[in-house]
Ligand SMILES: Cc1cc2nc3c(=O)[nH]c(=O)nc-3n(C[C@H](O)[C@H](O)[C@H](O)COP(=O)(O)OP(=O)(O)OC[C@H]3O[C@@H](n4cnc5c(N)ncnc54)[C@H](O)[C@@H]3O)c2cc1C
Ligand code: SF4
């Protein structure tokens with residue numbers, strides 16, 4: 130079907146690329162991403178998909194082994210293009226072993242906030258520095274370093290390392306100590322913003338709205354053609 | 355059509371483009387106005403309204419399930435049922451749960467996999483000293499060609515600053531102006547195309563990712579919300595009085611039908627980009643198939659401005675494996691210029707999106723486009739942008755640089771080849787300021803709803819809408835749910851609907867919602883029939 134993402138690729142005349150996805154030996158159109166290769170082979174797509182190419186939702190997690198390589202690496206299928214001889218397996222999403230629960234709204238006193246890191250994520254101090262998380266991350270985030278910084282109490286620096294994390298949770302699956310690094314990252318970032326971000330212009334405008342000086346005239350001259 | 359090498363070699367003339375007649379441009383080149391693009395709806399409460407043919411086919415089709423399919427199925431109970439796990443749905447669920455309701459949130463893919471997480475440019479809120487709520491209100495109406503509902507727009511605009519505060523309270527970050535303090539500093543503001551003031555607040559160029567990961571985490575940690583992923587809604591349930599009282603879900607993992615009964619339902623299933631109207635590629639996520647529109651319309655909810663879609667000017671035209679992928683307006687907001695294959699500017703880059711998109715389509719139609727390996731489009735001059743603002747690509751336009759890298763070129767040296775991509779459903783299900791639809795018990799928020807954008811949306815108003823109306827609909831749903839548990843819940847609405855289809859001479863065997871695009875290779879109707887036979 131011509132509207133399919135990447136449909137134009139098949140017309141280029143170049144040789145199709147043989148790959149194996151989840152046990153299916155298929156021929157991918159040249160240039161296709163792994164997701165495009167999957168649908169162009171007629172396979173049903175109901176999961177492990179989301180943004181379909183932007184690489185931002187973290188849904189389409191795969192293990193990829195390239196020809197001649199011994200070790201499989203984690204990647205996002207929408208961002209990875211088919212290469213001859215690739216072996217690919219989608220990775221299902223497991224629920225986390227246990228939620229690391231906290232209540233931001235109850236964290237009134239910022240003096241105690243850092244102590245919460247250990248209270249909510251007690252496993253973090255047991256990091257074995259095995260690097261499993263770093264190897265798993267398709268976004269190149271320095272996960273292990275962030276965990277170390279968090280344990281040292283450097284909340285902002287640790288949180289900042291997760292700046293472009295897409296919450297694919299591959300680091301969570303990889304961690305033998307069940308540290309749930311990505312959730313630790315979210316905890317640190319959310320805590321920092323909710324406790325310390327107070328933009329002056331925003332606060333002033335909210336005050337004006339509350340005191341009635343920002344009323345909207347629904348029928349002003351600018352509200353009609 | 356100009357060959358890529360020639361287009362690259364043509365000296366780019368930064369002189370402002372000649373002014374052109376915007377109405378003529380829209381009528382001549384905007385896809386909404388293409389001959390044959392629209393038809394009139396023939397059944398349902400909005401019969402007579404214009405609607406794209408592909409969407410009309412879905413709206414005017416029969417249900418995927420009937421009474422026998424739901425008999426004896428397991429029934430889940432909740433006070434508030436939320437359909438869709440994007441920004442609007444998650445925020446409605448959070449609000450309802452914090453107001454004390456037992457909430458069930460169901461979604462087609464995983465929670466968070468939707469258009470929200472993909473938003474790049476930012477969210478509007480009038481916080482600048484020179485800006486005002488009044489200007490935001492008027493800008494929104496004007497950009498939408500004065501077809502938006504004034505009361506809804508005023509409600510959204512008024513909620514703007516408080517919505518940003520609420521997001522920060524949930525833990526979301528926003529960029530501050532260079533060197534400003536976290537306490538008392540000023541927010542970084544950009545001017546969205548079509549606006550009169552710098553009003554776009556952002557987190558780098560992945561504002562939606564920052565919003566969605568914070569909200570998803572909040573939902574996961576809020577007691578009182580049960581989340582069912584991979585459970586698309588395939589039909590709504592009613593009580594004998596026509597009140598919406600729940601939904602029929604398809605549990606994809608086990609291919610089982612599951613029912614959910616609730617005192618109130620919030621529909622937040624998002625947009626329709628995967629209908630690929632008029633053959634356009636789309637920037638939308640895989641699940642954007644207009645399901646909510648189809649289901650609510652069948653139940654009697656009115657639609658508005660469904661004839662109007664936003665084609666984002668800057669979708670990728672080349673390379674083909676990224677066709678349709680969005681290049682954020684941030685690139686133009688920061689000063690990025692557009693050139694045709696002859697090196698001429700042809701439109702004010704910051705004019706409203708419908709105008710810019712129509713102008714690009716005119717350049718293509720009139721042979722002034724550039725073509726690379728058979729893909730036609732115009733140039734987004736990232737090298738010029740970088741030269742004027744050294745470092746901007748690496749620091750501010752991270753997503754754009756990443757995209758260029760995946761396309762295999764250096765954006766500081768080579769321009770993007772772009773063309774419009776189907777991006778946003780401007781209209782949708784008609785709501786009031788509390789998110790109520792015309793159907794009792796049924797609420798709606800986010801891209802599925804209509805009335806806030808008229809015939810064209812300003813960048814940044816979709817994210818604001820989903821926060822403001824997600825909260826409004828969530829709160830109103832809790833109020834509505836405080837009554838008796840619905841009784842006699844079933845598919846009573848379908849009999850009248852089928853009679854309507856027959857009376858209009860429409861087929862009964864066309865079934866919707868679509869749930870997955872055709873190229874997803876899933877035959878949902880067959881999957882459901884199989885279940886029943888087993
Ligand atoms: C690439 C891109 C960039 C954008 N950039 C911006 C921007 O910078 N600023 C801005 O304001 N707006 C932007 N937008 C628009 C904005 O992101 C969306 O309009 C908005 O996020 C929609 O939110 P939503 O919650 O209504 O829908 P979504 O976030 O799409 O969520 C809808 C959810 O419902 C689910 N669903 C669908 N059908 C069913 C079903 N049958 N059953 C159960 N669940 C279902 C979907 O899978 C999805 O999870 C952008 C959009 C895109 C695509
Ligand atoms: S969730 Fe973990 S693995 Fe995934 S992007 Fe974030 S840090 Fe990397």
Ligand code: SF4
Pocket residue numbers: 255256257258259260261262263272273276303304305306307308310
């Ligand atoms: S995987 Fe876990 S234990 Fe290993 S380095 Fe990362 S955080 Fe530490």
